[in-house]
Amino acid sequence: MSASSEDQFKNIVSHCKEYGFIFQSSEIYDGLSAAYDYGPYGVELKNNIKDYWWQAMVRMHDNIVGIDAAIFMHPKTWKASGHVDAFNDPLIDNKDSNKRYRADVMIEEYIEKIEAKISKEVDKAVKRFGDDFDEAMYRLTNERVVANQIKIDDINKRLATCMTDGDMAGLKTLIEDLEIADPVSGSRNWTEVRQFNLMFSTQLGNIAGEEGKLYLRPETAQGIFVNFLNVQKTTRQKVPFGIAQIGKAFRNEIVARQFIFRMREFEQMEMQFFVRPGTEMEFYKYWKEERMKWHLALGTPAEKLKFKDHDNLAHYANAAVDIQFDFPFGFRELEGIHSRTDYDLKSHQELSGKKLQYFDPELNENYVPFVVETSIGCDRMFLALMSHALVEETVPDADGKDSTRTVLKLPPSLAPIKCAVLPLVKNKEDLTDKARAVLHQLKAHFPCQYDEKDAIGRRYRRQDAIGTPFCVTVDFQTLEDETVTIRERDTLEQVRVGIDQVTAIVLEKTTMANLFA
Numbered sequence: 068m069s070a071s072s073e074d075q076f077k078n079i080v081s082h083c084k085e086y087g088f089i090f091q092s093s094e095i096y097d098g099l100s101a102a103y104d105y106g107p108y109g110v111e112l113k114n115n116i117k118d119y120w121w122q123a124m125v126r127m128h129d130n131i132v133g134i135d136a137a138i139f140m141h142p143k144t145w146k147a148s149g150h151v152d153a154f155n156d157p158l159i160d161n162k163d164s165n166k167r168y169r170a171d172v173m174i175e176e177y178i179e180k181i182e183a184k185i186s187k188e189v190d191k192a193v194k195r196f197g198d199d200f201d202e203a204m205y206r207l208t209n210e211r212v213v214a215n216q217i218k219i220d221d222i223n224k225r226l227a228t229c230m231t232d233g234d235m236a237g238l239k240t241l242i243e244d245l246e247i248a249d250p251v252s253g254s255r256n257w258t259e260v261r262q263f264n265l266m267f268s269t270q271l272g273n274i275a276g277e278e279g280k281l282y283l284r285p286e287t288a289q290g291i292f293v294n295f296l297n298v299q300k301t302t303r304q305k306v307p308f309g310i311a312q313i314g315k316a317f318r319n320e321i322v323a324r325q326f327i328f329r330m331r332e333f334e335q336m337e338m339q340f341f342v343r344p345g346t347e348m349e350f351y352k353y354w355k356e357e358r359m360k361w362h363l364a365l366g367t368p369a370e371k372l373k374f375k376d377h378d379n380l381a382h383y384a385n386a387a388v389d390i391q392f393d394f395p396f397g398f399r400e401l402e403g404i405h406s407r408t409d410y411d412l413k414s415h416q417e418l419s420g421k422k423l424q425y426f427d428p429e430l431n432e433n434y435v436p437f438v439v440e441t442s443i444g445c446d447r448m449f450l451a452l453m454s455h456a457l458v459e460e461t462v463p464d465a466d467g468k469d470s471t472r473t474v475l476k477l478p479p480s481l482a483p484i485k486c487a488v489l490p491l492v493k494n495k496e497d498l499t500d501k502a503r504a505v506l507h508q509l510k511a512h513f514p515c516q517y518d519e520k521d522a523i524g525r526r527y528r529r530q531d532a533i534g535t536p537f538c539v540t541v542d543f544q545t546l547e548d549e550t551v552t553i554r555e556r557d558t559l560e561q562v563r564v565g566i567d568q569v570t571a572i573v574l575e576k577t578t579m580a581n582l583f584a
């Protein structure tokens with residue numbers, strides 16, 4: 068991470084804490100790693116993200132319905148899904164520091180360092196050659212860049228082969244060949260690489276031993292698969308149709324860092340789309356495009372999002388792509404779109420002995436549908452939004468002088484508070500009474516906040532910092548003519564309007580319908 072990106076990341080983490088978006092879990096006991104609590108503004112923003120996803124998937128599609136399945140599922144679920152046998156990460160320990168790492172992540176970080184060297188070389192050349200610079204040609208012809216690119220391709224190939232084949236010894240050899248050292252101790256004294264299952268387990272109170280072993284679900288998808296026929300029959304949906312769900316998932320991540328990017332308890336928004344076998348690639352393409360549109364509708368700059376095909380396919384997939392977002396620590400997975408074949412339904416059918424087939428009236432035949440899934444982490448989406456919404460900028464203050472403000476430029480439809488109501492001064496009862504009356508009128512329509520403490524400029528800054536799109540100020544003129552000023556967060560424009568117009572103005576700009584326009 069460059070120094071400025073590191074600063075940006077630290078700013079996001081401290082802003083989230085200072086303004087009540089996210090707190091470390093159990094902070095008074097020095098915290099629990101990779102678990103976070105959402106504070107008052109955080110929970111509102113997170114709910115709005117979930118609402119936007121739910122509306123886009125369920126309300127805007129006639130052929131998608133929702134469910135809310137239990138976190139605990141019959142233990143055979145995880146046998147059938149392949150999670151008991153194959154939901155592993157390759158783990159390696161350093162014998163000197165006793166620190167534990169993910170072997171594949173260490174290799175990926177090694178690749179990133181070479182990529183950074185190439186970027187540095189290219190940046191220098193851009194400066195040297197100015198407008199005439201042909202970057203593509205430079206990457207193909209510069210000796211050092213070419214040598215480094217060959218190195219990257221070679222490592223990637225070896226890594227992909229080891230991961231696909233489950234070749235733990237091969238990963239260890241790769242780490243040794245690359246002379247990767249422990250970032251803490253600098254030592255190269257490594258253990259063998261071992262498979263580590265990521266599922267958390269717990270025990271039922273009334274059944275001892277393996278029989279009573281339960282898992283905390285590592286993905287919400289399986290709750291959808293096992294309910295496939297229940298939902299299809301009760302809603303009379305015809306293939307192709309989808310089932311959507313939002314809920315908690317749990318993974319015993321070895322490398323759990325980067326704030327809410329990788330947590331042990333997190334929330335997923337998943338949709339399984341059931342299609343006729345043989346049509347899955349058509350729908351895979353459709354959902355890739357649809358999901359990218361969902362992100363772009365939020366005003367996320369297009370250059371911050373990109374598709375990345377999977378190098379290693381999961382045990383259930385015949386095609387998979389990530390939508391990556393440019394986080395402060397680089398492009399990383401935000402969402403996955405996977406063509407999961409009929410793997411899950413067939414496995415559940417076999418292990419449960421219950422038919423999970425669909426009768427297709429058009430074809431007059433039964434089949435196990437294929438599935439295309441879209442899966443996004445709600446917490447990662449939260450971090451992505453924060454990453455490009457949190458900005459510092461210079462704006463004129465009340466005296467017309469330049470001042471710096473921290474502002475959270477969230478899409479208004481997702482902002483935790485839509486409108487703040489501020490009496491111009493706090494020690495005039497007729498002003499504060501009037502402001503509270505205005506608040507009372509607005510709060511039935513959207514989340515509002517009343518604030519009378521400190522000078523008006525400071526109160527505006529506080530609302531900017533939590534992303535409130537509108538501030539309504541009640542002043543002495545309000546008492547005479549029932550008008551208020553309404554200030555827009557991004558343009559800083561203030562206009563005077565009738566109190567009776569405020570609801571409509573705020574609703575028009577903050578309704579989620581804007582995102583579907």
Ligand code: GAP
Nearest residue numbers: 286288328329330333401402403442443444447
């Ligand atoms: N059902 C498919 C599935 O679970 P995944 O790629 O493992 O696929 C889907 O996870 C999404 O869940 C990811 O794109 C990411 O946004 C989110 N996610 C996965 N692991 C996470 C973690 N440890 N912390 C936060 N979000 C996570």
